Amino acid sequence: MxxxxxxxxxxxxxxxxxxxxxxxxxxxxxxxxxxxxxxxxxxxxxxxxxxxxxxxxxxxxxxxxxxxxxxxxxxxxxxxxxxxxxxxxxxxxxxxxxxxxxxxxxxxxxxxxxxxxxxxxxxxxxxxxxxxxxxxxxxxxxxxxxxxxxxxxxxxxxxxxxxxxxxxxxxxxxxxxxxxxxxxxxxxxxxxxxxxxxxxxxxxxxxxxxxxxxxxxxxxxxxxxxxxxxxxxxxxxxxxxxxxxxxxxxxxxxxxxxxIDVNSLEPQVACPHEVDNVCGVSEIADKKIDQAFIGTCTNGRLEDLEAAAEVLKGNEAAVRTIVIPASRQVMKEAARKGLIEIFLDAGATIGTPGCGPCLGGHMGVIGEGEVCISTANRNFRGRMGTGGYIYLASPATVAASAIKGEITDPRNI
Ligand SMILES: CC(C)[C@H](C(=O)O)[C@@H](O)C(=O)O
Ligand code: SF4
CATH class of the missing domain: 3.30.499.10 (Aconitase, domain 3)
Incomplete structure (x- = not known):
């Protein structure tokens, strides 16, 4: 067997x-x-x-x-x-x-x-x-x-x-x-x-x-x-x-x-600085953020961008917001479907398909004491910039948080 x-x-x-x-x-x-x-x-x-x-x-x-x-x-x-x-x-x-x-x-x-x-x-x-x-x-x-x-x-x-x-x-x-x-x-x-x-x-x-x-x-x-x-x-x-x-x-x-019973699952957030430091979004809602990042190999696919765009449509981001499609193919389809326009209208910055700031190399590194909510997979200490704080969530939760400038349940937008 x-x-x-x-x-x-x-x-x-x-x-x-x-x-x-x-x-x-x-x-x-x-x-x-x-x-x-x-x-x-x-x-x-x-x-x-x-x-x-x-x-x-x-x-x-x-x-x-x-x-x-x-x-x-x-x-x-x-x-x-x-x-x-x-x-x-x-x-x-x-x-x-x-x-x-x-x-x-x-x-x-x-x-x-x-x-x-x-x-x-x-x-x-x-x-x-x-x-x-x-x-x-x-x-x-x-x-x-x-x-x-x-x-x-x-x-x-x-x-x-x-x-x-x-x-x-x-x-x-x-x-x-x-x-x-x-x-x-x-x-x-x-x-x-x-x-x-x-x-x-x-x-x-x-x-x-x-x-x-x-x-x-x-x-x-x-x-x-x-x-x-x-x-x-x-x-x-x-x-x-x-x-x-x-x-x-x-x-x-x-x-x-x-x-795992998913029936009553609410949107989840992994809090700094461990990925298993997970709570329901309601427990951490209102936490102020400085940056929102939608992308990475975890959540930069078309379906992810669609979920984020659905929340962002007609809204304006209150904090700097970076959207990086996971691939050229994803970016092309996102453009064709009008998602890129929704992101630009919301005030977001679009990056070259790739890892972007996920591991703190470039294109959106955060400063000392700054808070980023991200769709990535790791929130380790210093990963996106020395002294920074990373919260991990779904594209919809990140988009909702971008609009409010604080961690937000996407069901409340
Ligand atoms: C740079 C690379 C070796 C690293 C990894 O292996 O995961 C990176 O992709 C990461 O996500 O931290
Ligand atoms: S840095 Fe690693 S985790 Fe982040 S998008 Fe690239 S491969 Fe994925």
């Missing part, structure tokens, strides 16, 4: 794999972005291997400091562009294409049953497609570049079941924050979380990506949604290869189970 993770590792390792086994697995797709490819390529060069194992399985998006914010960054990015050309890596997505965790799914690399490894901690996002997606360090990525393989300890699994009907202006982000509050920031350390229940099944792909994206915030190695008709529909005309959906056996082993 096997879990999804055990089955994926059994295939990738070419032998039966059970939780806690050590295996050497073949990687289906490997991703490194501008931030981590620099270190991965440095290590790869030290290994004195001439050619990467398979250029068609490597994806390099530039998103973290893109466009470059300094001459140092520009030089490093120039070097990687040269390396990508020299290695014949065609899946290179330069500045403005968007955030790695949006670009890979959009381009059809995230598929059920695949083992997808990224040099970025939020590579668990690909679990939304029934893949085993996980993050590794840059030196591990260098090994993958060279051999296409990496060692793993097969994780044990946890089951999270969410049932019920979510109320108006309550979204996947609220459910995700609720789950993290219950499981805690370390409650799933090195475990694969599998998500079940009608509340998960009813989520769109965008909602599932929000959920899987934040699995790492519980310490999880992966956060997997079993693939279904919603998944297959998204992948139609998009998947870059054949794929084989993988499901857990009925009596598979889980080391823990959580049940």
């Amino acid at each position: 096997s879990t999804i993770s055990e089955k994926i590792f059994s295939r990738a390792a070419g032998k039966k794999a059970k939780a806690n086994d050590f295996v050497i697995a073949d990687i289906d797709y490997a991703m490194a972005h501008d931030g981590t490819s620099i270190l991965a390529v440095r290590s790869f060069r030290q290994m004195e291997v001439e050619k990467v194992w398979d250029p068609s399985r490597i994806v390099i998006p530039f998103d973290h400091l893109a466009p470059a914010n300094s001459d140092t960054t520009a030089g490093l990015q120039k070097d990687i562009r040269g390396w990508v050309r020299q290695q014949g890596i065609n899946n290179f997505y330069d500045i403005g294409n968007g955030i790695c965790h949006q670009v890979l799914p959009e381009k059809g690399f995230a598929m059920p049953g695949k083992l997808i490894v990224g040099a970025d901690s939020h590579s668990c996002t690909y679990g939304a497609f029934g893949a085993f997606g996980t993050g590794v360090g840059a030196t591990d990525m260098a090994e993958i570049f060279a051999s296409g393989k990496l060692w793993f300890r097969v994780p044990e699994s946890i089951k999270v079941a969410a049932e019920g009907k979510m109320g108006e202006r309550v979204y996947a982000k609220d459910l995700t924050l609720k789950i993290i509050g219950e499981v805690t920031a370390s409650g799933a350390t090195y475990k694969a979380v599998e998500f079940y229940g009608n509340a998960i099944e009813e989520l769109s792909m965008a909602g599932r990506m929000t959920l899987s994206n934040m699995a790492i915030e519980m310490g999880a190695k992966a956060g997997i949604v079993p693939p279904d008709a919603t998944t297959f529909e998204y992948l139609k005309d998009r998947a870059v290869s054949d794929y084989e959906p993988v499901y857990s056996d009925e009596n598979a082993d889980y080391v823990a189970e959580y049940h």
